Amino acid sequence: MALTEHVVMRELDIPGIGDFDIYRQHGGWDAYCVAVKEQTPAAVVAVVKEAGLRGRGGAGFPTGVKWGFLPKGVYPRYLLCNCDESEPGTFNNHQIIDNNPHQLVEGVAISAYAVEANTAYIYMRGEFAAAARTLEAAIARAYAEGLLGKNILGSGYDLDIHVHRGAGAYICGEETALMESLEGKIGQPRLKPPFPAVAGLYGKPTIINNVETLTNVPMILQKGVAWYRQFGTEKSPGTKCFSLSGHVNRPGNYEIPFGLPLRELIYSPEYGGGMRDNRPVKIIIPGGASAPWLTGDKLDVTLDYEALAGAGTMLGSGAVIVLNDTVQAPHLAYKMDEFFKHESCGKCTPCREGTHWLVKTLHRMTEEGHAYAEDIPTLHSIYGQMAGNCFCLLGESAVMPIKSALRLFPQEFEQLVTQNGNGQHNGKHPIALESVR
Amino acid sequence: MPDVNVTIDGVRVAVPVGTNVVDAARMVQTAIPVFCYHPRLKPAGMCRMCLVQIGTPKVDPATRQPVLDENGQPVIAMMPKLQTGCTTPVSEGMVVKTVTEEVAAAQKGVLEFLLTSHPLDCPVCDKGGECPLQNLTMQWGPGKSRFDYNDKVHFEKPVKLGDLIYLDRERCILCSRCVRFQDDIADDPVLGFDMRGRNWQIISKSEPGFDSKFSGNTTDICPVGALTSADFRFKARVWELESKPAVCTLCPVGCNVSLDMRHDELMRVMPRENAAVNDIWICDKGRFGHRFIASSDRLTTPLIRRNGTLQPATWEQALQLVAEKFAAVLSSSGPQAVGGIAAPRLSNEDLYTFQKFMRQLGSDNLDHRVGAPGAPVLDDLVADVGVGVGTDLNALGQGTTVIVVGADPEEEAPVYMLRLRAIAERGGHLVVANLRPTKLDRSATLRLRYGLNRDIAFARALLKAVHEQVAFQNLNARTQPG
Numbered sequence: 001m002a003l004t005e006h007v008v009m010r011e012l013d014i015p016g017i018g019d020f021d022i023y024r025q026h027g028g029w030d031a032y033c034v035a036v037k038e039q040t041p042a043a044v045v046a047v048v049k050e051a052g053l054r055g056r057g058g059a060g061f062p063t064g065v066k067w068g069f070l071p072k073g074v075y076p077r078y079l080l081c082n083c084d085e086s087e088p089g090t091f092n093n094h095q096i097i098d099n100n101p102h103q104l105v106e107g108v109a110i111s112a113y114a115v116e117a118n119t120a121y122i123y124m125r126g127e128f129a130a131a132a133r134t135l136e137a138a139i140a141r142a143y144a145e146g147l148l149g150k151n152i153l154g155s156g157y158d159l160d161i162h163v164h165r166g167a168g169a170y171i172c173g174e175e176t177a178l179m180e181s182l183e184g185k186i187g188q189p190r191l192k193p194p195f196p197a198v199a200g201l202y203g204k205p206t207i208i209n210n211v212e213t214l215t216n217v218p219m220i221l222q223k224g225v226a227w228y229r230q231f232g233t234e235k236s237p238g239t240k241c242f243s244l245s246g247h248v249n250r251p252g253n254y255e256i257p258f259g260l261p262l263r264e265l266i267y268s269p270e271y272g273g274g275m276r277d278n279r280p281v282k283i284i285i286p287g288g289a290s291a292p293w294l295t296g297d298k299l300d301v302t303l304d305y306e307a308l309a310g311a312g313t314m315l316g317s318g319a320v321i322v323l324n325d326t327v328q329a330p331h332l333a334y335k336m337d338e339f340f341k342h343e344s345c346g347k348c349t350p351c352r353e354g355t356h357w358l359v360k361t362l363h364r365m366t367e368e369g370h371a372y373a374e375d376i377p378t379l380h381s382i383y384g385q386m387a388g389n390c391f392c393l394l395g396e397s398a399v400m401p402i403k404s405a406l407r408l409f410p411q412e413f414e415q416l417v418t419q420n421g422n423g424q425h426n427g428k429h430p431i432a433l434e435s436v437r
Numbered sequence: 438m439p440d441v442n443v444t445i446d447g448v449r450v451a452v453p454v455g456t457n458v459v460d461a462a463r464m465v466q467t468a469i470p471v472f473c474y475h476p477r478l479k480p481a482g483m484c485r486m487c488l489v490q491i492g493t494p495k496v497d498p499a500t501r502q503p504v505l506d507e508n509g510q511p512v513i514a515m516m517p518k519l520q521t522g523c524t525t526p527v528s529e530g531m532v533v534k535t536v537t538e539e540v541a542a543a544q545k546g547v548l549e550f551l552l553t554s555h556p557l558d559c560p561v562c563d564k565g566g567e568c569p570l571q572n573l574t575m576q577w578g579p580g581k582s583r584f585d586y587n588d589k590v591h592f593e594k595p596v597k598l599g600d601l602i603y604l605d606r607e608r609c610i611l612c613s614r615c616v617r618f619q620d621d622i623a624d625d626p627v628l629g630f631d632m633r634g635r636n637w638q639i640i641s642k643s644e645p646g647f648d649s650k651f652s653g654n655t656t657d658i659c660p661v662g663a664l665t666s667a668d669f670r671f672k673a674r675v676w677e678l679e680s681k682p683a684v685c686t687l688c689p690v691g692c693n694v695s696l697d698m699r700h701d702e703l704m705r706v707m708p709r710e711n712a713a714v715n716d717i718w719i720c721d722k723g724r725f726g727h728r729f730i731a732s733s734d735r736l737t738t739p740l741i742r743r744n745g746t747l748q749p750a751t752w753e754q755a756l757q758l759v760a761e762k763f764a765a766v767l768s769s770s771g772p773q774a775v776g777g778i779a780a781p782r783l784s785n786e787d788l789y790t791f792q793k794f795m796r797q798l799g800s801d802n803l804d805h806r807v808g809a810p811g812a813p814v815l816d817d818l819v820a821d822v823g824v825g826v827g828t829d830l831n832a833l834g835q836g837t838t839v840i841v842v843g844a845d846p847e848e849e850a851p852v853y854m855l856r857l858r859a860i861a862e863r864g865g866h867l868v869v870a871n872l873r874p875t876k877l878d879r880s881a882t883l884r885l886r887y888g889l890n891r892d893i894a895f896a897r898a899l900l901k902a903v904h905e906q907v908a909f910q911n912l913n914a915r916t917q918p919g
Contacts (some may be wrong), residue, residue, distance in 0.1 A: 169633070171633075186629070186630050186633075191480070191481065191482050191524055341634065342634070343633075343634075344633070344634040344635075345633050345634065345637070346611060346632075346633050346634045346635065346636070346637030347483050347611075347637070348482075348483050348484070348485050349483075349484050349485050349486075349547050349550050349551055349610075349611075350485055350546070350547065350550055352550075352611070352634060352635055352637070353550035353551065353553050353554060353635070354550060355634075356553070356634075356635050357550070357553060357584060360586055360588060374583075378583055381546075381583075384542075384546075385542070385543070385546030385547070385549070385550065388517075388518040388519060389485050389488060389518075389519060389543055389546070389547070390485070391482060391483060391485070
């Protein structure tokens with residue numbers, strides 16, 4: 001059953017919600033006005049905590065709890081909205097901004113008030129030029145309406161929101177690399193601790209939340225905790241915008257309550273509409289390129305943080321990539337690790353050199369048609385030398401594709417070795433990855 | 438500072454709060470290999486060479502008391518992942534394991550990774566023989582690489598970062614020691630990074646390139662042969678060199694240096710650690726300003742004036758002549774008829790020897806000043822109340838005030854600038870008084886300006902104010918002659 005009422009993708013309920021006036025007519029900015037005029041920041045934090053909102057960027061950490069980590073009495077503080085959206089397979093932030101930008105801006109404003117920040121930055125991936133203009137227009141309108149700026153609605157609260165476009169690096173989605181980039185430095189992760197809540201942007205206490213997380217906040221305040229908790233599960237309340245891609249009939253963003261089985265997302269006519277050409281599901285990557293893979297028989301796993309963790313993977317950014325049996329696991333691992341190699345910042349040795357070596361070997365095995373028996377233990381040990389030893393999660397993520405492929409489909413690697421061994425190989429990989437929409 | 442007890446490979450040791458695991462291990466003679474970590478720089482945790490297993494006492498969440506096993510010993514909860522020792526401060530009861538199978542695999546893995554990019558051109562590399570990458574590979578690395586590609590990183594080789602320093606990007610292992618030295622110690626943030634991934638590389642951001650008076654130090658702390666100096670490049674193999682301890686005489690700091698000689702030829706000047714003077718740094722003047730020693734314009738033998746012209750002589754002849762002249766004056770007019778003037782640039786050791794010699798002759802007529810008689814005696818005053826015997830620059834920090842009057846240390850005594858900066862970094866007050874801004878102003882906690890030629894007036898006024906206030910008794914006692 002598709003949702004009859006959405007939390008984030010409300011353009012499906014209210015056509016034209018991207019227009020400020022229509023957003024306002026449907027209660028938009030009301031929650032913010034009430035908060036600023038009548039509620040204490042702590043009260044707003046308490047509501048978000050009670051609603052059980054969890055960060056949608058990947059880690060799934062409870063948002064209200066995160067806000068509580070700020071050291072008391074240290075100012076200025078900053079609120080950052082992470083719109084670097086660059087996890088392969090993830091594309092919901094862009095759609096939120098295209099269709100429902102005012103709710104995001106209101107979410108940023110409420111959250112900034114809640115954490116007592118007078119400045120908020122929306123850090124956008126460099127490629128999102130059009131989306132940045134949309135947001136800038138939405139922010140300008142909010143200023144014009146007196147919702148942002150100095151002494152908002154006579155409350156004494158000041159807030160400025162800035163949009164900043166990065167230069168298009170995956171690593172800048174990592175919170176500390178994002179801050180480095182925002183400060184004008186090279187986008188590379190910082191040593192933790194100190195954590196951003198203690199010393200983040202410009203060394204000041206900083207909260208950083210994902211676009212989808214912040215877009216949830218106005219609805220939680222406007223409609224209440226009980227309304228919000230009717231969606232999802234006890235531990236994963238609310239809804240999630242899943243970005244469904246791969247060999248499904250209807251790829252796209254679908255907002256569904258947490259806890260739906262994978263089968264329904266893929267096969268329901270309201271969502272994925274089944275597999276193209278009715279081919280079987282071979283591999284599901286449920287949380288973006290960084291998530292361990294599931295095999296096609298895991299369709300009953302439900303889409304919530306706990307169930308996916310139980311299945312040995314993670315919900316991550318909610319990018320569900322579904323691949324059919326035309327895809328060769330070694331080739332898929334090669335393509336995904338090539339992404340991580342390209343995006344490796346170079347700061348730490350295992351990620352910088354490990355991704356290079358992985359890709360080099362996988363390219364030879366899958367594209368050049370030269371695979372040797374010793375490649376398989378070598379691949380195992382390369383990712384083993386990376387896993388747990390990298391500076392940040394990028395290197396750890398790069399381990400997932402190759403580790404998953406070797407664990408779930410070892411026979412395909414052995415087959416590559418055999419093909420090479422009997423001299424039948426034509427030097428070109430027989431089955432290239434079918435184009436993935 | 439209070440100590441915390443840690444156990445490193447079974448050895449218990451008490452180390453000061455705030456010590457990191459790598460330094461704590463060194464205190465019990467346990468070497469944790471490092472590339473990016475340097476004891477003088479803030480840890481970066483980038484190279485991943487210092488991965489070790491770390492555990493802390495398990496704490497009962499209810500009682501907040503350590504959980505004890507059946508023998509009454511605290512139960513240690515080991516962290517699931519290896520941790521970088523350089524970025525982990527010690528804590529009470531911490532257990533560190535540096536020689537387990539997991540640690541050995543990680544160390545071997547990191548070295549294998551580093552060597553997949555490194556050109557291994559050791560036979561033509563100036564660092565060969567004193568190279569941490571060579572040494573650590575011998576001790577912790579794999580015997581051979583499984584990286585079967587002819588696929589080292591290739592760059593133009595080398596590039597000039599500035600007039601003095603060359604960068605070989607192929608050899609660079611991207612530890613950022615040089616960048617952090619320039620940012621944190623030298624306060625010349627002129628190095629940075631460009632590109633990313635395997636193409637990540639060091640660049641100079643200044644015009645002219647590598648614009649710093651301390652650039653040579655980066656070649657010392659570079660753990661590979663990526664940074665080499667124009668002065669020493671391809672001059673000698675380090676194992677041919679014999680290091681002679683010396684003191685640099687080019688400025689008043691008196692940095693401890695070693696003169697690295699090949700036979701009788703000076704090949705390079707290196708810093709010699711002395712915490713009280715220059716720590717482990719020297720300035721580029723001291724490091725590179727030694728070519729005059731081999732200049733053909735220099736006097737290389739004594740000259741004796743005979744019949745109105747200076748003629749070469751042997752040292753024996755010259756010393757004989759001087760001794761005869763001294764003897765003649767002493768016997769005719771007594772010891773008070775001789776005196777000695779020594780150049781103020783000489784080291785303390787040279788000056789000590791000189792005065793000892795004069796006093797042996799029976800003369801107290803000694804001086805080192807090159808000004809006119811009656812010139813201001815500020816020098817003497819500084820010797821009494823400034824940096825004198827027993828001053829430990831390392832101990833100065835929080836709770837001390839340093840006043841710098843009319844000096845531009847970066848130009849006049851470069852290494853003092855590093856020491857003064859460090860005092861300010863440690864929380865000391867640094868008052869910089871000058872008629873114009875200097876680079877030290879950046880580190881100052883208080884900046885004062887006075888007019889042209891007003892420095893002595895300023896100093897006297899300051900002393901007067903001090904006299905009139907709290908320190909009158911002490912200062913008076915210390916500045917009275919005798």
